[in-house]
Amino acid sequence: MNLFADAFAWILNPGNWEGRNSIPQFIGEHLWYTVLAMILASAIAIPLGWYIGHTGRGRDIAVAATGAARALPSFGLLFLFVMIGGVANRDSSVMIVLALLAIPPILAGAYAGFEAIDRRVIDAARSMGMTERQIVARVEIPLGLPLLWGGLRNAVLQVVATVVLVGFVRNATLGYPIVQGIQINRFDQMLGASVLIIVLALLLDAIFALLERYATPAGVRAGRNRDHRTSSTRRRAAGGATPASTEKEMSV
Amino acid sequence: MIEFRSIEKLFPDGTRAVDDFSLVIPSHKTTVFVGSSGCGKTTLLRMINRMVDATGGELLIDDENVASIEPVRLRRRIGYVMQNSGLLPHRTVIDNITTVPRLTGVPTKDARARALELMDTVGLDRAMAERYPAQLSGGQQQRVGVARGLAIDPNILLMDEPFGAVDPIVRAELQQELLRLQRELGKTVVFVTHDIDEAFLLGDQVVILEKGARIAQKGTPEEILANPASDFVASFIGADRGKRALSIRDVDGERVVVDGDGNLAGRLTEPGAA
Numbered sequence: 001m002n003l004f005a006d007a008f009a010w011i012l013n014p015g016n017w018e019g020r021n022s023i024p025q026f027i028g029e030h031l032w033y034t035v036l037a038m039i040l041a042s043a044i045a046i047p048l049g050w051y052i053g054h055t056g057r058g059r060d061i062a063v064a065a066t067g068a069a070r071a072l073p074s075f076g077l078l079f080l081f082v083m084i085g086g087v088a089n090r091d092s093s094v095m096i097v098l099a100l101l102a103i104p105p106i107l108a109g110a111y112a113g114f115e116a117i118d119r120r121v122i123d124a125a126r127s128m129g130m131t132e133r134q135i136v137a138r139v140e141i142p143l144g145l146p147l148l149w150g151g152l153r154n155a156v157l158q159v160v161a162t163v164v165l166v167g168f169v170r171n172a173t174l175g176y177p178i179v180q181g182i183q184i185n186r187f188d189q190m191l192g193a194s195v196l197i198i199v200l201a202l203l204l205d206a207i208f209a210l211l212e213r214y215a216t217p218a219g220v221r222a223g224r225n226r227d228h229r230t231s232s233t234r235r236r237a238a239g240g241a242t243p244a245s246t247e248k249e250m251s252v
Numbered sequence: 253m254i255e256f257r258s259i260e261k262l263f264p265d266g267t268r269a270v271d272d273f274s275l276v277i278p279s280h281k282t283t284v285f286v287g288s289s290g291c292g293k294t295t296l297l298r299m300i301n302r303m304v305d306a307t308g309g310e311l312l313i314d315d316e317n318v319a320s321i322e323p324v325r326l327r328r329r330i331g332y333v334m335q336n337s338g339l340l341p342h343r344t345v346i347d348n349i350t351t352v353p354r355l356t357g358v359p360t361k362d363a364r365a366r367a368l369e370l371m372d373t374v375g376l377d378r379a380m381a382e383r384y385p386a387q388l389s390g391g392q393q394q395r396v397g398v399a400r401g402l403a404i405d406p407n408i409l410l411m412d413e414p415f416g417a418v419d420p421i422v423r424a425e426l427q428q429e430l431l432r433l434q435r436e437l438g439k440t441v442v443f444v445t446h447d448i449d450e451a452f453l454l455g456d457q458v459v460i461l462e463k464g465a466r467i468a469q470k471g472t473p474e475e476i477l478a479n480p481a482s483d484f485v486a487s488f489i490g491a492d493r494g495k496r497a498l499s500i501r502d503v504d505g506e507r508v509v510v511d512g513d514g515n516l517a518g519r520l521t522e523p524g525a526a
């Protein structure tokens with residue numbers, strides 16, 4: 001199609017690869033926002049999820065809250081925050097919204113990872129004389145890692161798609177060429193940037209898929225080869241947000 | 253010596269799992285708790301290492317009240333072997349065995365050397381040291397579980413249906429290994445089972461329990477078999493049927509023994525004769 005040819009022409013145009021407002025700059029900014037939001041969300045959601053998973057305390061609240069948070073309209077939320085926080089603080093507002101979106105899947109991955117562990121293993125660890133801290137560090141965290149990485153993977157897809165919205169409040173990220181393209185009717189630029197976002201999302205997804213696999217303890221992998229009943233259903237249940245939701249948000 | 257004094261356990265949901273239980277468990281002997289499902293065997297066992305805390309009474313280990321011992325410290329000096337071995341799936345056999353010694357600060361090298369010896373002791377090929385639990389058979393996993401229980405050289409070894417999940421042939425093999433081990437090591441073993449044959453085979457002292465951990469009878473296997481204290485015990489140990497209900501039959505002047513099913517069990521001879 002002509003439109004796609006134009007889009008790829010925009011992407012490949014050497015002029016768009018240097019100077020201010022170039023593609024590398026947009027990609028860099030896009031990744032910067034994504035990484036920062038992920039770090040912020042992880043710093044909150046991972047310890048909290050582990051706490052919930054280890055103690056079982058606050059689980060119902062967490063389930064309800066993450067369910068509700070997933071239904072949040074990111075676009076509306078962003079503008080609400082920017083309005084409340086003022087234009088001067090719009091970067092903080094953006095960060096908060098992005099982190100809010102990333103927290104539910106990470107939180108779910110963290111506590112589901114702990115919950116999926118055979119209770120008898122933890123019971124045995126405790127009866128051997130491990131302290132609660134040792135149980136968390138030496139048993140629950142390593143065995144819970146695969147589901148946690150699954151949660152991080154869902155979160156990063158959510159975030160990388162939502163960072164597009166930054167383009168509405170700042171001349172930055174791959175969202176900016178889209179927003180600007182809408183204003184000046186440049187479809188090649190809009191579509192080109194969208195393609196780049198999709199490529200970025202796919203790349204991140206692949207990296208996280210690898211991390212997820214790498215995080216599965218060797219002994220557990222060994223068990224999978226023998227025993228095919230292992231919990232793929234749980235794995236799916238833990239994540240929630242699927243790559244499909246990325247497309248939805250990209251079309252904002 | 254482990255001493256239960258009027259021990260009671262009332263779970264928060266109102267279940268009275270143990271009701272006024274008193275017993276002395278002698279050192280260097282095997283005591284077996286046997287009884288049907290839900291009678292409170294596991295609860296009793298786990299009170300010894302404070303995985304369960306009694307709601308009444310006192311439990312003493314060598315005259316020290318366990319309630320005054322910090323649980324983590326207590327557990328690190330008591331071996332515990334459970335039905336599904338409870339091995340850490342992400343750690344190799346040798347790492348599983350050395351878990352507790354390393355928690356208590358034994359240098360890794362020493363702990364590993366000792367673990368390899370323990371693998372010999374429980375009849376595991378040293379070549380399995382670097383395998384993961386999922387790569388072992390059920391019987392092998394149980395052996396690792398026993399080796400792990402012995403890793404800190406505890407005076408007390410608690411075993412909760414350790415051979416419950418393996419097939420009868422492997423179970424018989426593991427039982428013999430345990431008897432041999434016990435002859436060599438002389439630990440204070442507290443063993444839980446619902447299999448009366450296993451109880452009679454392994455126990456120096458057998459404690460038959462009814463619901464609420466009430467003691468139906470305790471004694472050596474011989475004492476219990478010779479004098480069942482009640483119909484419940486007689487029926488539980490199967491004294492009135494099968495291979496325990498032996499009777500003598502005269503066949504052409506020779507005395508043979510048949511069991512409750514009428515099957516030939518053997519020939520009767522005077523003690524001392526061949």
Ligand SMILES: Nc1ncnc2c1ncn2[C@@H]1O[C@H](COP(=O)(O)OP(=O)(O)OP(=O)(O)O)[C@@H](O)[C@H]1O
Pocket residue numbers: 263264265267268269287288289290291292293294295296446
């Ligand atoms: N955490 C708990 N909360 C409430 N009730 C419990 C708890 N643990 C055990 N019980 C109850 O206490 C009773 C004794 O349980 P226990 O596990 O000691 O039995 P058991 O003799 O080991 O049985 P089994 O042979 O099936 O293992 C049972 O009625 C059980 O339901």
Ligand SMILES: [Mg+2]
Pocket residue numbers: 293294295412
């Ligand atoms: Mg039990």
